[in-house]
Amino acid sequence: MARVAGKVALVTGGASGIGRATAGLLAREGATVVLSDLQDEAGERAAAEIAAEITADVGSARYLHHDVTDEAAWEAVIGAVVEDHGGLDILVNNAGVGGNGLPIDEMPMAVWRQCLAVNLDGVFLGVKHGIRAMKERGGAIINTSSILGIVGLPLTANYAASKGGVRLLTKTAAIECAARGLPIRVNSVHPGFIDTPMVDGAIQLRGPELKQQIETLQPTGSLGEPMDIAEGILYLASDAAKFVTGSELVIDGGYLAR
Numbered sequence: 001m002a003r004v005a006g007k008v009a010l011v012t013g014g015a016s017g018i019g020r021a022t023a024g025l026l027a028r029e030g031a032t033v034v035l036s037d038l039q040d041e042a043g044e045r046a047a048a049e050i051a052a053e054i055t056a057d058v059g060s061a062r063y064l065h066h067d068v069t070d071e072a073a074w075e076a077v078i079g080a081v082v083e084d085h086g087g088l089d090i091l092v093n094n095a096g097v098g099g100n101g102l103p104i105d106e107m108p109m110a111v112w113r114q115c116l117a118v119n120l121d122g123v124f125l126g127v128k129h130g131i132r133a134m135k136e137r138g139g140a141i142i143n144t145s146s147i148l149g150i151v152g153l154p155l156t157a158n159y160a161a162s163k164g165g166v167r168l169l170t171k172t173a174a175i176e177c178a179a180r181g182l183p184i185r186v187n188s189v190h191p192g193f194i195d196t197p198m199v200d201g202a203i204q205l206r207g208p209e210l211k212q213q214i215e216t217l218q219p220t221g222s223l224g225e226p227m228d229i230a231e232g233i234l235y236l237a238s239d240a241a242k243f244v245t246g247s248e249l250v251i252d253g254g255y256l257a258r
């Protein structure tokens, strides 16, 4: 049985990595999926590939250009989703950037701000406009944090601060919605190191020995796959998680268990 049949979902950062996998899984599980990103070519291609993968008579995928740091863009994208598909049931705030790997005392303000703008301001704007769109009909918001939203790691100050912010923004939004009687669940997912272009980018920046370091940091000895995270997001988005709000779902190959 399709687990999100008939629901309308928006997945930010849907052109690549975890967002691409999540958009595909939600569509295969029956959702009408809008994936948004800055990378238009990759986004259009992802939507076309996902549409071709759908075998059931429910589920669809389309792409919209969207800069998550821009509030007017959020209004336009959510406005288009609601107008074209009748509402919004699932919002996955997944778009994100890495942190550049600088020590704190060498980090220019612009590098700090750029990471916070996408990873934290972007999620704040998504939660704000997501709640507005879901107020009447209810819905589920899933914010992508990280293991680095729970514990620190050297050379990730901007990234970890942004992801720690996402964790508590999520919990606050969850209890705020519940206290106001709004039927909206808000949860965060906390991936460990996952094999995506973001991690590839960090390896290119800091050298191939980083890959080995990352693999040894994970108790399982390997990186996770985007679909490992997509499955958790699907659960939180589905009615199977109807009693789950304000929670943090860690999917990390045991990284935080030590």
Ligand SMILES: NC(=O)c1ccc[n+]([C@@H]2O[C@H](COP(=O)([O-])OP(=O)(O)OC[C@H]3O[C@@H](n4cnc5c(N)ncnc54)[C@H](O)[C@@H]3O)[C@@H](O)[C@H]2O)c1
Pocket (backbone or CB within 6 Å): 012, 013, 014, 015, 016, 017, 018, 019, 036, 037, 038, 039, 066, 067, 068, 069, 094, 095, 096, 097, 098, 118, 122, 144, 145, 146, 147, 190, 191, 192, 193, 194, 195, 196, 197, 198, 199
């Ligand atoms: N890969 C990992 O190991 C890992 C671990 C923990 C958390 N995460 C988080 O998972 C999420 C997805 O990351 P990924 O690994 O799939 O990386 P990715 O680079 O493959 O995908 C991120 C996507 O976000 C898009 N994006 C960046 N800035 C944007 C903006 N301003 N507006 C709209 N889209 C924008 C990018 O174009 C890209 O398509 C991120 O929030 C990331 O921080 C990743």
